[in-house]
Amino acid sequence: MFLKKKYLLLYIANIILFLTLIIALIPLVWLIQSSFKSTDEIMKVPPSFIFEPSLENYRTILDNGIVDNLKNTIIIAGFSTLISLLIGIPAAYSLSRLKPKGYKIISLVILGLRFIPLVALTFPLFIIFANSGLVDTEFGLIIAYQIICLPLSIWLTKGFFDKIPPSVEEAARIDGCSDMQIFWHINLPIAKGPIIAVTLLVLIAAWNNLFIANVLARGNVKPLTVGMQQFLQSEFEGVQYGAISAWGTVTTIPIITIALIFNKYLIKAFANS
Amino acid sequence: MESVNKTTKDKIFKWIITLLPLVFIVAVLLGPLIWSFTKSFTDYSMYRPEQSKFIGLGNYIDMLQSSRFWKILSVSFIFTVVTIVLPNVIAVFLANLINMRVMGKTIKGKTILRVFFLIPMIMSETVVGAFTRVFLWSGDIGIINFLIEKMGINPPNWFIDEKLALVVPILTYTLIYFSFGFIIFDAGIRNIPGSFYETALVEGATPLTKFFKITLPCLKPQLAIVLIITLTRSWRQYDLIWIMTRGGPGLSTQVLSLRTYLSFMRYGEFGYASALSWFMIISLALMSLGILLSLQRGSFSYTIEK
Structure with missing residues (x-):
């Protein structure tokens, strides 16, 4: 009973x-x-x-430039992720393993940057970009997206490097391997899974961001998130419900598909964050 | 450990992989941030930057003296508190459910649940916001008002009623982010040694005491992470609210990020926007510290990993 x-x-x-x-x-x-x-x-x-x-709705969004917006999102989110990894992985490795002078303070500053409100970084960048012609360019947006991508990539990758026990590199060290060889041939391959996870998390954050692009993208390089607003705003034609759904579907399907393919890495990464 | 001779090659490697990223971080992130701090003491305007002059704490004083600011602060505060509590209470509850175990029998479909709970969180706030604004909350085809009407109650207009407007982004936020806490608490609960509960079983503890005496104290590190990340995400919230309500009606959903956005993009007041930004940074840091300190106290002294 x-x-x-x-x-x-x-x-x-x-x-x-x-x-x-x-x-x-x-x-x-x-x-x-x-x-x-x-x-x-x-x-x-x-x-x-x-x-x-x-x-019908897909015809509407084709007429409203979804192809260009999709292309912009792929380029901006893709390259932002790539750059944040190219800079982030070495930085994380250095802070975690090589521990240069002041590494604790640097780590703390980077952790702090991860929690900075986006407004605090995007507006000064806007003024700097406005003076150097980078507003509304792909390059400018990719740099600006590092506000989100880089601290995330450094901090998560560092967490994984911290977990690799020092014992794995001792044998290599005795064999006379240099720091670079140890990084390249031992620690980087071990961290492959986590790095895939970090790539996903950074890509998702970049793909979905509205704020930075809303400030820095005018006409030329609007990503999908910025483009979506036109259907909520069109006061004269009324709100286009069908187009919103179709636009949202195109925005969502690629990133969800990627995330579901690699879901194992993703769940692990969240659990370890 | 350090006895191994450091060759020149190692030193060069160390310098390169440390300095190059650092230069980038200073140039793109830290530099502009500090620059905006110095400009928060000026009346820098985007339209006439050459005329900007030092005004000391002027922006901060203006900010604290405006009744609009206090209204916006209270909206931000309510939004943040509710979005910290609501999704994460649901998350803790669900994480406990999925790890339920009765005489060796466990929940069915755990893997499916864990994977598909991720989906709302992977979707863009912009998409979920725009879509739910129309299909859940709108007056003409929104399903929520349809259901309310079915119950014989006169449905409200969520986007015109100032008292209700904040409910819309709060509930949508909950729908998107409850799974964030869920994944982390779930992993945390799975790591609690079973022996903890066995002792409790012998002592005849009820599920509720088990939860408060064992599960919750063991989840402290996870709580710290989830609370601080949620706090940050809510305090700097922009995307979802911008797409759903634009801060309206009136100031009823205008949060700090939205106000900063408007003062910069609409009026070009970079000095004032910087002051608001720095207010956000400092208040966020203080609140995070408060959460960490209050979690560190208490009977179980678990170290909180950063």
């Missing part, structure tokens, strides 16, 4: 968890589904589940 009651609790817990999962998935599923609805279909409340799929 007592046991039965306990099993019942377990079942209830299971049900609660799956109900929460459904709620958590509503935005994605509903978003994709709505993107294939015609204007008449989309206005139905409650929403219909069976309907004739239409590509």
Whole structure:
């Protein structure tokens, strides 16, 4: 009797968890589904589940420059991530393993930068960029995105290097390997999994960012997040619900796909952050 | 350890991989940050930078004397407190549920749950914000007002009612970020040695005492991380609120980042925006410190990893 009651609790817990999962998935599923609805279909409340799929919304977003915006997002988020790794991995390795003078203070400053409000860094960059013609350029945005990407990449990578026990490099050291060889041939291969995870986390942050691009991208290099606003703002034509769904779908699908492919690394990274 | 001879090559390597990143960090992040601090004591305007002059604490005094600032501060504060508590209480609850165990039987579908809970968090705040604004909260096709109406209550207009407007970004934020705490608490709970609970079982502890006496104290390091990251994300929140309400109606959802954005982008007041930014930095640092100190106290003295 007592046991039965306990099993019942377990079942209830299971049900609660799956109900929460459904709620958590509503935005994605509903978003994709709505993107294939015609204007008449989309206005139905409650929403219909069976309907004739239409590509109307995708035609609308094609006419509104989704291809350019997607291209901008891929370039900006991709290169921002790449640069933050190229700078971040050596920096993290140095702080974690080679411990130069003042490494504790440097580490603390970088940790601090991770928590700085974006407004505090984006506006001075805007003025500097305005004076050097970098506003509304891909290069400028990639540099500015380091506000988010670089502290994240350094701090997470450093955390992983810290966890590699020093014993793994002792044998190599006795064999006369230099610091660079140890970095390149021993510690970097060990950290491969974590580095994939860091890449994902940085990429997600860069892909999804609105604020920095909203300040620094005018017309030429708008990423998807900035482009999405046009459908919420168009006061004269009314808000375009279908286009919002289609635009959101295009923004979401690539990053979700990548994240789900590498979900193992991602969960580990979150758990270790 | 240090007895191994450091060759010149090693030294060069160390200098390169330390200095090059450092130069970049100073040039792109630290330099502009400090520059904005010095400009927070001037009336620097984007439109006439050459005329800017030193005004001491003028910007800070203006800020503290404006009633608008205190309103915005209170909005930020309410938003932050609720978005720290609500998603993370749900997260702790769910993390406990998924690790439930009765006589060797466990929850079904754990892997699926752990993977798919990630999805809202991977989606852009901009997308979730825009989409839920229309499909959940709007007056014409929003499902929430449809359900409220079904219950026989006159539905509110979430984007016009100043008392309710903040509910919209808060609940959407909860939907996006409850899984962040969940993943971290879940990992934390899985690391608690089973023997802790066995002793409790012998002593006949109820689930509730087990939670407060064992689980929660063991989760202190995770709590510190989640609370501080959530605090930061909420205190500097911009994307979600900008896309959902633009700070309106009135000032009812205008948070500090939005105010700073407007004073810079609309009025070009870089000096004032810098003062606001630095107010945000300092207040954030103080609140983080407060959280860390209050967690460090208490019966279990777990060291909090940075």
